[in-house]
Amino acid sequence: MAETKKIAVIAGDGIGPEVVAEAEKIIRRTEEVFGYSFTTEHALFGGIAIDEKGTPLPEETLQVCKSADAVLLGAVGGPKWDNNSKELRPETGLLGIRKELGLFSNLRPAVVFDCLKDASTLKPEVLEGTDLMVVRELTGGIYFGEKFRREGAGGEEAVDTCAYSTAEVERIVHQAFEIAQKRRKKLASVDKANVLETSRLWRETVNRIAPQYPDVELEHVLVDNCAMQLLRRPSSFDVIVTENMFGDILSDEAAMLTGSIGMLSSASMGEGAFGLYEPVHGSAPDIAGQGLANPIATILSVALMYRLTFGYEDAADAIERAVAEVLDEGHRTADIAVDKSKALSTTEMGDLIAAAIR
Numbered sequence: 165m166a167e168t169k170k171i172a173v174i175a176g177d178g179i180g181p182e183v184v185a186e187a188e189k190i191i192r193r194t195e196e197v198f199g200y201s202f203t204t205e206h207a208l209f210g211g212i213a214i215d216e217k218g219t220p221l222p223e224e225t226l227q228v229c230k231s232a233d234a235v236l237l238g239a240v241g242g243p244k245w246d247n248n249s250k251e252l253r254p255e256t257g258l259l260g261i262r263k264e265l266g267l268f269s270n271l272r273p274a275v276v277f278d279c280l281k282d283a284s285t286l287k288p289e290v291l292e293g294t295d296l297m298v299v300r301e302l303t304g305g306i307y308f309g310e311k312f313r314r315e316g317a318g319g320e321e322a323v324d325t326c327a328y329s330t331a332e333v334e335r336i337v338h339q340a341f342e343i344a345q346k347r348r349k350k351l352a353s354v355d356k357a358n359v360l361e362t363s364r365l366w367r368e369t370v371n372r373i374a375p376q377y378p379d380v381e382l383e384h385v386l387v388d389n390c391a392m393q394l395l396r397r398p399s400s401f402d403v404i405v406t407e408n409m410f411g412d413i414l415s416d417e418a419a420m421l422t423g424s425i426g427m428l429s430s431a432s433m434g435e436g437a438f439g440l441y442e443p444v445h446g447s448a449p450d451i452a453g454q455g456l457a458n459p460i461a462t463i464l465s466v467a468l469m470y471r472l473t474f475g476y477e478d479a480a481d482a483i484e485r486a487v488a489e490v491l492d493e494g495h496r497t498a499d500i501a502v503d504k505s506k507a508l509s510t511t512e513m514g515d516l517i518a519a520a521i522r
């Protein structure tokens with residue numbers, strides 16, 4: 165019997181509890197099939213925590229997360245809290261939890277399932293074989309630099325500062341090389357080194373670290389070129405590592421290659437193996453409580469957790485194979501179904517995927 169691992173489970177708002185329930189079904193199924201052992205502890209976060217505890221990120225929730233090996237998160241937010249003051253908004257809780265848990269990178273896989281190639285706006289032959297991961301720096305750069313307004317000769321001026329330290333670049337670049345080593349051993353470092361000083365430091369740091377990973381093929385790509393190449397030759401990318409704002413934009417662009425928001429998983433990592441895993445989508449208030457949500461993004465987030473935090477490659481592979489198999493058989497939730505009248509509910513999709521794990 166494997167050592168028992170602890171997963172903090174935060175269902176959140178809207179469709180969060182619906183998709184997380186299916187992910188937990190998958191966790192239980194992998195215990196049966198592979199003999200792994202997990203304890204799960206639920207905690208309040210987001211809008212529901214504001215309603216019940218008066219804050220989006222209660223101290224108890226933070227403690228549950230800190231005492232766990234990994235966190236599984238559904239989604240937070242909704243119209244009910246949209247007009248709240250900043251400290252009483254679910255999104256403020258998201259920034260808080262990342263900071264408190266020391267999560268400095270965001271990993272977003274973009275995999276095109278063969279049977280869903282038609283759901284993308286790109287031509288199927290361009291998408292063929294696309295399986296990439298964007299590693300985005302999450303806590304530095306222009307989003308967190310000093311910002312201010314001042315009076316200038318031409319009227320009011322606004323200033324946002326972009327800053328990166330060598331240490332900030334090093335830790336994420338090491339992480340990206342290590343991820344590339346476990347995949348197809350190709351790393352694209354994306355910057356704007358022809359213009360930005362922070363990008364020049366980024367590139368120098370990448371070049372200094374690269375000799376420690378001789379098995380990984382490195383290319384430097386300027387961000388504007390990367391935006392084009394993602395549409396032209398997406399399958400040629402394996403791992404892309406980049407700073408915060410470039411990563412924000414490129415990870416959304418890469419996400420759209422796959423065609424459906426209900427299929428996209430993500431991980432936020434700190435030092436070591438601890439990670440927070442969540443679907444890319446939000447709480448989808450328009451479909452919440454109707455059994456219409458696609459649980460695959462959250463289920464694939466469990467596969468990512470098994471791979472990156474626990475090193476349970478066999479179970480991660482089995483989950484991904486089960487998802488592909490169920491889709492190949494033609495099963496669809498409404499968001500990806502051509503014939504909506506035949507669409508499965510959230511729980512039906514979860515049941516089929518769980519049963520396909522062997």
Ligand code: NAD
Nearest residue numbers: 239240241242425426445446447448449450451457458499
């Ligand atoms: P959203 O991702 O919730 O929904 C966008 C569209 O995609 C909607 O039409 C929705 O029905 C659909 N969709 C999303 N996930 C789906 C799924 N699993 N299955 C089927 N359809 C799905 O984005 P939004 O509408 O811009 O935001 C809604 C709320 O979610 C807002 O309060 C926002 O702040 C919050 N949000 C939270 C997170 C997070 O928790 N990390 C991320 C993004 C948005």
